[in-house]
Amino acid sequence: MNAWLSEQAAMHAWAIATAAVVSSGCALVGTLLVVRRMSLLGDAISHAVLPGIVVAVLAGGRPGGMLVLVAAVVTALLTVWLTQALKSRAGLAEDAAAGVVFTTLFAAGVVLVTAAAARIDLDPSCVLHGILELVPFDTVRLGGFEVPRAFVTAAAVFGLLLAAAILTWKEQLATAFDPAAARAAGIPVGLVTTGLLAATALATVASFEAVGAILVVAMLVVPAATAELLVHRLPWMALVAVIVAVFAACAGYLAAWWFNTSAAGMMAVVLGLEYFAAAVLAPSDGVLSRAVARLWLAWRVTCEDCLAAVWRSEELAADGRAEAPTAVSLWQSVAFRWLAASGQLVGAQGAWRLSTRGRVEAETVVRSHRLWEAWLGRHTELPLDHLHPPAEWIEHHLGATVRKRIEAEVGVQESDPHGRSIPPERK
Amino acid sequence: MERVTRTSGPGSDSGPALEFHDVTVAYGRRPVLWNIDLVIEAPGLFGIIGPNGAGKSTLLKAALGLVPLAGGSVRFFGRPLDEVRRRIGYVPQRETVDWDFPVSVMDVVLMGTYARLGWFRRPGSGERALANACLDRVGLADVADRQIGRLSGGQQQRVFLARALAQQADLYFLDEPLAGVDARSQEQIFRVLAELRAAGKLVVVVHHDLRTAAEWFDAVALVDMRLVAAGPTAAVLTPENLRRTYAGPLDVLDELGRAIEQGRRTP
Numbered sequence: 001m002n003a004w005l006s007e008q009a010a011m012h013a014w015a016i017a018t019a020a021v022v023s024s025g026c027a028l029v030g031t032l033l034v035v036r037r038m039s040l041l042g043d044a045i046s047h048a049v050l051p052g053i054v055v056a057v058l059a060g061g062r063p064g065g066m067l068v069l070v071a072a073v074v075t076a077l078l079t080v081w082l083t084q085a086l087k088s089r090a091g092l093a094e095d096a097a098a099g100v101v102f103t104t105l106f107a108a109g110v111v112l113v114t115a116a117a118a119r120i121d122l123d124p125s126c127v128l129h130g131i132l133e134l135v136p137f138d139t140v141r142l143g144g145f146e147v148p149r150a151f152v153t154a155a156a157v158f159g160l161l162l163a164a165a166i167l168t169w170k171e172q173l174a175t176a177f178d179p180a181a182a183r184a185a186g187i188p189v190g191l192v193t194t195g196l197l198a199a200t201a202l203a204t205v206a207s208f209e210a211v212g213a214i215l216v217v218a219m220l221v222v223p224a225a226t227a228e229l230l231v232h233r234l235p236w237m238a239l240v241a242v243i244v245a246v247f248a249a250c251a252g253y254l255a256a257w258w259f260n261t262s263a264a265g266m267m268a269v270v271l272g273l274e275y276f277a278a279a280v281l282a283p284s285d286g287v288l289s290r291a292v293a294r295l296w297l298a299w300r301v302t303c304e305d306c307l308a309a310v311w312r313s314e315e316l317a318a319d320g321r322a323e324a325p326t327a328v329s330l331w332q333s334v335a336f337r338w339l340a341a342s343g344q345l346v347g348a349q350g351a352w353r354l355s356t357r358g359r360v361e362a363e364t365v366v367r368s369h370r371l372w373e374a375w376l377g378r379h380t381e382l383p384l385d386h387l388h389p390p391a392e393w394i395e396h397h398l399g400a401t402v403r404k405r406i407e408a409e410v411g412v413q414e415s416d417p418h419g420r421s422i423p424p425e426r427k
Numbered sequence: 428m429e430r431v432t433r434t435s436g437p438g439s440d441s442g443p444a445l446e447f448h449d450v451t452v453a454y455g456r457r458p459v460l461w462n463i464d465l466v467i468e469a470p471g472l473f474g475i476i477g478p479n480g481a482g483k484s485t486l487l488k489a490a491l492g493l494v495p496l497a498g499g500s501v502r503f504f505g506r507p508l509d510e511v512r513r514r515i516g517y518v519p520q521r522e523t524v525d526w527d528f529p530v531s532v533m534d535v536v537l538m539g540t541y542a543r544l545g546w547f548r549r550p551g552s553g554e555r556a557l558a559n560a561c562l563d564r565v566g567l568a569d570v571a572d573r574q575i576g577r578l579s580g581g582q583q584q585r586v587f588l589a590r591a592l593a594q595q596a597d598l599y600f601l602d603e604p605l606a607g608v609d610a611r612s613q614e615q616i617f618r619v620l621a622e623l624r625a626a627g628k629l630v631v632v633v634h635h636d637l638r639t640a641a642e643w644f645d646a647v648a649l650v651d652m653r654l655v656a657a658g659p660t661a662a663v664l665t666p667e668n669l670r671r672t673y674a675g676p677l678d679v680l681d682e683l684g685r686a687i688e689q690g691r692r693t694p
Contacts, residue, residue: 035529167546167547168547170538171546173530177528178524180488183493185542186512228529231529232574233531234530236529
């Protein structure tokens with residue numbers, strides 16, 4: 001009983017390990033594809049290599065064998081070449097050309113593999129969807145251990161891709177960032193790109209047994225796209241993409257086992273969830289952090305407006321035209337209460353007065369407002385009644401340094417274009 | 428008797444820094460630059476001036492082998508491009524790259540050292556020191572670790588200039604380095620270019636602003652699909668030459684270009 005269990009566990013472990021290695025290779029290659037905005041080409045290649053694989057198997061190659069890998073690379077380059085030819089000779093747009101080429105080649109592959117299914121060791125549904133669950137049953141002896149053949153292929157391909165990435169990193173980086181400058185400096189941009197496409201084909205083919213032709217594009221694109229949301233240096237991006245991919249392989253496989261469904265499908269679903277989580281939670285560009293930033297800005301603007309309103313009412317009171325500011329919205333009445341609680345306002349509803357600290361804040365806002373009106377009046381031909389609305393907005397975004405620069409430009413003035421005094425700098 | 432050996436340094440150059448010999452450039456089959464004949468000597472600050480769509484950038488790209496020549500030849504220091512690539516620095520237009528690309532300022536400047544390093548070698552501490560010095564020259568030493576997308580337009584342009592400086596070239600091509608650049612960056616960029624000239628280099632700049640051209644360049648070429656005039660700035664920027672440059676594309680060249688593209692005769 002125990003031996004049976006541990007044998008089961010070993011099977012699952014091998015399947016997970018294979019999935020992890022396979023998707024790591026795809027994530028690595030996918031990082032370069034995504035930053036080069038070539039994700040679509042990754043999709044095209046992953047589909048278009050199918051006929052190459054089928055032909056290689058018909059010619060006696062073994063799935064995951066050398067002949068199949070070479071055939072896949074050749075077909076991938078043929079895809080790209082055909083796409084470019086359609087683009088330049090027939091005047092097709094690049095996306096349309098890629099769409100025509102890869103769907104045609106993929107369809108040819110589907111026709112071939114279905115027609116030849118009886119004669120060759122290549123199961124159509126396995127090619128399309130991958131059967132990760134069967135990976136542990138096809139083994140080779142390696143150093144006294146029974147190792148799944150798919151794992152050996154995947155590990156060899158991953159090693160090759162990693163070595164190639166490390167050795168040609170700077171050429172890949174320069175070509176991806178600025179191909180024109182790279183070419184001008186003598187870097188063989190065409191060769192570097194061809195290398196990346198060949199790597200895409202290799203990563204793809206190594207994944208076929210595990211995840212199939214349809215879902216491999218998720219392994220290529222989603223980890224890198226997720227990483228792009230989280231980090232902003234290419235080496236880190238590659239590393240994070242690999243981590244994202246490995247997590248999806250483990251979590252996806254286990255979830256599929258639990259729910260008794262397709263492992264490849266579940267891995268892609270987990271990848272999608274990871275992307276979604278990153279899009280929401282990313283520290284600087286995430287949906288959540290942006291929403292928090294917007295909310296915080298709205299709160300700051302409201303508080304500053306309330307303080308400025310009290311300051312202006314005190315200014316008017318000096319002329320005997322007092323009109324106490326009151327909250328017109330719930331949001332504002334909360335702001336007034338908070339300003340009072342934090343010691344910037346004193347008094348009570350309907351009769352707020354500024355504390356010393358509140359006065360500094362309020363004068364800074366009013367100063368920004370009136371300086372901006374003065375600046376606009378000087379640099380634009382806006383009529384007087386058009387100066388206030390832009391200043392209402394800009395007053396919340398002017399800092400001390402730029403205020404000083406504006407003051408130097410418009411000259412230290414007693415009053416704004418409306419004839420009201422500009423308070424002195426208090427910060 | 429003493430024998431003089433020629434080394435491969437700049438001293439052995441057998442010709443002018445840059446020579447366009449009857450260069451014609453075509454996109455597809457349609458010529459966009461006709462019969463450019465131009466010799467530029469180092470050192471100097473040389474401006475290529477002309478209206479939008481005149482083919483100024485195309486002229487640089489043709490010299491660098493980025494677009495094929497339909498006719499003629501370009502020689503650098505008396506030699507073909509492939510022998511002297513590393514002695515030529517190129518600053519493309521800022522809009523040609525994706526500034527959200529995940530690299531830091533330092534990463535980009537280091538790219539200037541890649542060609543010299545050759546395959547399989549990574550930039551080391553020597554290259555980093557050089558890149559830092561180049562960043563210092565353009566006044567960006569304090570933003571070396573920042574992601575390039577977080578820089579202002581002027582700073583981005585200076586990063587590109589620093590990358591070209593890191594190449595330690597003898598001839599620099601800059602494509603519209605001052606487009607959309609704040610006044611402070613403009614001044615900084617031109618100070619660096621003047622330093623390069625003082626160090627004996629040739630700096631060729633595609634430029635659109637006639638107002639500043641007269642004050643910044645030693646010599647200029649006026650280009651509008653063909654070379655209208657070239658020489659010392661004061662002698663070239665005459666009202667007559669400017670009128671000929673900015674009068675709009677020449678009807679005959681336009682007609683001919685379309686006829687060649689479509690494989691027919693002009694009417």
